[in-house]
Amino acid sequence: MSRIISRIILFIFMPIIFRVILAGSVHASPMLPVERMVLSNGLIVLVSEEHSLPFVTVRLLMEAGSRSDPPGQEGLAYITARGLLFGTTRLSAREINENIDFMGASLNVSPDKDYVTAALRVLKKNLDRGFGLFIEALMRPGFPEDELKREVEATLGSIKSEEDDPGAVADKAFEKHLFAGNPYGHPVEGTSESLPRITREAVVRFYKEHYCPNKAILAVAGDITAQEVGEKIVPILETWERGKGRTETFPIFPAVDNAGPxxxxxxxxxxxxxxxxxxxxxxxxxxxxxxxxxxxxxxxxxxxxxxxxxxxxxxxxxxxxxxxxxxxxxxxxxxxxxxxxxxxxxxxxxxxxxxxxxxxxxxxxxxxxxxxxxxxxxxxxxxxxxxxxxxxxxxxxxxxxxxxxxxxxxxxxxxxxxxxxxxxxxxxxxxxxxxxxxxxxxxxxxxxxxxxxxx
Incomplete structure (x- = not known):
């Protein structure tokens, strides 16, 4: 498949040689090349080579954060993201974890308000195997119902325990009232009222609507060349089918309510x-x-x-x-x-x-x-x-x-x-x-x- 490739030279300022004179000049480190690719399915791939350590980090950003939660199902983006690590259509969560541990690698998923990130860190020699697990979890999640239910229960327990943390209580109340009626107003993990409403069917539907390559950015950094990414990683990524996505509207509020404190x-x-x-x-x-x-x-x-x-x-x-x-x-x-x-x-x-x-x-x-x-x-x-x-x-x-x-x-x-x-x-x-x-x-x-x- 064809893809657009543009090479951009990126100047990275490293601590050892970075010096700033505010009234004068800014000195930069030697250039670090970064290659940007836009694949035919819309996925943006960024590659940064750094060969001092034999590791490769792969990080995917997916615009599928908690602001995309349907009303009444706050926490759906969170449970869906967590569910990526609960096994695939071929491998159980235990098998994935055992493989990751055996390679001395790490694989994690982090939901946020705007997006979800998935990250793999693996030794260069284990990249093929590690990336295979990474992409399988991403593209073929199984979302086993029993695991999803356990995650909902665990999250409800965490929410309840936070009720004893005055700082967490204050933070949540501040966001709830500041962003009343706004998708940023609810916690990423959802609420004790909304989480029990989340079903496997809702998770699968959310995944299909939001997890598509044309809403994603993938960065590869470390002991790897752009050519290797093009030969080993890009062909796999291009099998990911472009999605229609879901058009979302975001309510824009004025900076002030003009109603006094x-x-x-x-x-x-x-x-x-x-x-x-x-x-x-x-x-x-x-x-x-x-x-x-x-x-x-x-x-x-x-x-x-x-x-x-x-x-x-x-x-x-x-x-x-x-x-x-x-x-x-x-x-x-x-x-x-x-x-x-x-x-x-x-x-x-x-x-x-x-x-x-x-x-x-x-x-x-x-x-x-x-x-x-x-x-x-x-x-x-x-x-x-x-x-x-x-x-x-x-x-x-x-x-x-x-x-x-x-x-x-x-x-x-x-x-x-x-x-x-x-x-x-x-x-x-x-x-x-x-x-x-x-x-x-x-x-x-x-x-x-x-x-x-x-x-």
Whole structure:
């Protein structure tokens, strides 16, 4: 079968020789060739050669995450993904596991909100056998009903145990209310109400609708050449029949509800208050992503150097840890500040978080703050590429979000070009200290009846 092959030279910045002078130039490592192939069935294949270790990593990204769950069957994408490892039409789960263990390989599947990833790591000498198991699990899953039922029961048990984890309770409540009516609003693993409704028939139907090569990206990294991939792997992949897929609509919500702040209180007999507060955020493809990354590092993403850590922990000792983060997906995700503090200090800690959001909106950050943030973000970038597994994951992400295979070359410049004015602009655009959602999991007798959002 014919395929389109385009060779792209990708510059990878390695830690040993990576140096950044923000006012000057960015020095890169020697070039690393990456080959991109689009097969006749629509599957995108990316190959990155790295021969220092005799291992090969294969990583498949399939757009079949939890946002594709049908209403009322939340968790279906999760159970389907987990079911890929429960055996095929020819081999049992035990036989697959024994073969993987015998080769000293690893095979795993990870469901997420936008997509599912399946990953194989195997010695080069065992690649044929290992990839055979990988592709059989992917293309010919058996979905034995007894195994699916056990997985549903195990997942229900995990959900129940998380009810005793105040942090997990706060996180789930935050997403549920922030994304009400939105596919990102439910947990990837589903809920205790939806999981019992999932049947084998639903799993098979979901698999047929979503697991098709034209909705997938495969990255191969390590001790292998593009020619070997073309000879050994591509012919197998091209037997995978192109699917019709399923057209999905995603509800687009405004960044703010314009209804004022909202508080969700969840009572637990605990001494620590678990707090999550924030608002809807940005998508990964948003061009403001880089300015937002710098702004968030200064606000609460930069560990001990961040403003939130300095104010909440350093000056007042209210919490051991406090942080902020933007969760970005294919569609707009969330911004959140998360912390734990003594129940009696909850109101004060919340007020500080809101004040810091307002401060970074009202006054430009200092030169020292922005230079420190950019230096860290650029300098830590090579750590995303220092193993075969990370390279394979990186390539699938870059392709999925349409960032371009020259992204490692562009990233330092994109971060370095962020100005103090950019930080001020995105803080005003994407932080909502007057239109936020606040979730408090705490003992109401110790936190008091009101929070700033209750007034």
């Amino acid at each position: 909202k508080t969700i209180r969840i009572d637990r007999p605990i001494t620590q208050a678990n707090i999550v507060m924030g608002n809807r955020g940005i998508s990964r493809a948003n061009p403001d992503f880089y300015a937002v990354a710098v702004m968030n590092y200064i606000l609460g993403g930069g560990g001990f150097s961040s403003r939130l850590m300095q104010e909440v922990r350093g000056k007042r000792g209210l919490a051991y840890s406090v942080s902020s983060a933007f969760e970005t997906y294919k569609y707009p995700g969330s911004f959140q500040i998360a912390l734990q503090t003594k129940s009696a200090s909850a109101e004060e800690a919340i007020s500080i978080g809101l004040k810091e959001m307002e401060r970074i909106q009202n006054k430009p950050v200092t030169e020292k703050e922005i230079e420190g943030a950019k230096k860290y973000l650029i300098g830590s970038f090579p750590m995303r590429l220092d193993t075969q597994e990370k390279v394979a994951n990186f390539l699938t992400q870059v392709e999925y979000y349409g960032l371009g295979l020259d992204y490692p070359l562009k990233y330092p410049s994109l971060i370095a070009s962020v100005t103090r004015e950019d930080v001020l602009r995105v803080a005003r655009a994407y932080l909502q200290p007057r239109e936020y959602l606040l979730v408090i999991v705490a003992n109401p007798e110790q936190t008091g009846p009101e929070s700033p959002a209750d007034r």
